[in-house]
Amino acid sequence: MAEPIYETAESNCANYYDNEMMGEVMSESRNYVKVDPAQSSAEAKEEQYLLENVTLNIAITGESGVGKSSFVNAMRGLGNGEYGAAETGVTETTMKAIRYRHPTMPNVYIWDLPGIGTPNFKAKKYLKEVQFDSYDFFIIIGSLRFKENDILLAKEIKRLKKTFYFVRSKVDQDVQAESRKRYVTEEQILTKIRLRCRENLAPVGNPKVFLISTMDLGKYDFQKLVDSLKDNLSDHKWSALVESLPVCSLSMIETKKIVLKKRARVAAAAAATTVHILLLPGFSIGCEIAIMVKFLEKALTSFGLDEKYIQALAVRVNKRPRQLRSVMKSRFYEGVDKTVVAGMFRTTGMLVAKIVEGMLFAVPAITMVIAFATTLQLLTQAIEEMAEDAKAVILAAGLC
Template sequence: MSEHIYENPDLIFETNYEKTIFESPDVINDMHNYVKMKPNESSAKAKTQLEQLDNVTLNIAITGESGVGKSTFVNALRGINDEDDGAAETGVTETTMNPISYSHPTMPNVYIWDLPGIGTPNFKAKKYLKDIKFDNFDFFIIIGSLRFKENDIMLAKEIKKMKKMFYFVRSKIDQDLQAEARKKGFDEEHVLSRIRLSCKENLLPIGNPKVFLISTFQLGKYDFQRLIDSLEENLSDHKWSALIQSLPVCSLGMIEKKTQELYRTAAAAATAAATTAGVPLPGFSVGCEIGIMQKYLQTAHMSFGLDDKSIERLAQRVNKPRDELKSVMKSRFAAGVNKTVVANMFRTTSMVAAKAVEVFLTGIPGFGNLPAMGIAFGTTLTLLRNSVKEMAEDAKAVITAAGL
């Protein structure tokens, strides 16, 4: 590698990250894959992948007996408050008499279903699954508070027979801990272990299912991240991508999950953008499609909960001024993502990157005569991933300011 690249400060990205494109093996690997394909072929494939991500439908079923907090959990997954317009109706009695679907506010193809309670004396699991049109759902979350009951177990057995995924969520953990905290010698981990053991003993009739302890009002604590990890193992790539982008930013772990997924999908966006349309890269005969980059970055921005509506909902939930949360966002995307912001990226960072990439790649075997479109791809991919890094830092600052 030429030493003068590092000595020239003009060749360093403006995003204040220590690593440049030269130190990113992921970018180099993706460029290798890119140049193996014909430009038209790779662009068409990438656009198909992006369309699949946009159009994939995910249906999540939330069920359990009345009073366990199904509707509140539905709202929490959507990142909205119980009092917001369009929120699932909550109450101390059963408020859901028929299956009701709620689309996600920023991911309209993600549907979270609030199903009727299963606590009636004459409950029949087979009939219940038939009535709610079982096949429509990708997986089930069975919620219980205090303990799981016979109806929960009956339902899980039927779902298992039909080879669908189901997960047990023990809700209202925060309330249990508050009650136990009044006792002498309180130990939070001991209480949580005791609750887990009780749930497992309760569910022995269906084997040894995983049970996740969750507080709807504090998703970042307890087992919510473990639940998401289990879902990642059992969903297809496209459905997982839709899920992780839709989930609320509730912890540093969630920000990391979102960042990893956005890195993965950035390659498809960069491939689709590295076409002859749009803004030309300096020194090359090709250009990049600003519209594709803008759409990708807008999706990332909303996924990190940095859009105005998400910040407003968070401010209301944590009872802090909206402007206080907005003030900690320091990236170029603090005011949002629009065509001007994306175009300005080409006037600064990308020009430096494109020239630096060209110099660097001439010294790598197999890349010496890399087509201009390949360089445009590498530059665009680096821009997108560095933009995701910036947004992730903003997201971390926001949840810290919010006290999460």
């Protein structure tokens, strides 16, 4: 049986961090997208390393029973009750924060914080006990209405200069219940919930509230929440977050496309070298194929197209994996390896190759530019192809 992909943490959760790594992450540059071919391959590789190793800690908090553990599961692309998922529907009896590692992004952690419903709740003490400083941001979940404790907590988080977001969960239940009673559109129901939340949260100013159903992240405000998170995260952390999120909607695929294309620039700069490899008789290019393979493997996973993900999705939507895979048209149908990538050079890459043919053995700086441009063009095209497959798969799965 596979290793469980979750870990249980005691409240002294800070012990889990590699402090040196955190320091590295904190000092990361926000400008990684500006990588250009003139940048040395070594620098680009370092940038690539930072991107791959950035750590993100997301804290999920709120009263007991509001859907915290379900939200943790949804963010990790797991359904309640699936292997490795956080337990749901249980009464919280301890003050322990539980850390869940993302199944495919080992440095993305989602923390299921203890419920805040005790009668003698003290926001200050609670935040100290759960080690508030360890998190990049907090998500405060409320169902039906936000309670006084949620408001106290938000005020304290704000005082500590940390970021929080309000999520109103179980919106699917409201929509179902209201529309059973009388004729009313979904939009009217959502507007009513938004108004109620606004009144309810007046003591904290006028915060944005995101309406969400953990049963279907593709609906309601999940994408808006993700877009808002961008403003308060560094590019590296934002990139890690988007890569880790489940493929729940067409807009999520678009967001992943943007992030992965930016990352492709770094990968292309890292892959471009002056050391030539022979691709075809009479045609060589300076490129480290292994870097491209690694990047494309991660992209495939992020788009939910790897074998494991398709199998899990098939079970969830009650379809055969073969049915879902049959709509994939890209060359990555069987996965990514050196042969597939070398094959890309032989087809689309040849277009660029034709243009630059006579220049390849010119001064190293020019060959680097050519290698970078060719690699970037291929990676970008691969992302487009994968995105098309991802759309086809979620349509076939009936997710949108």
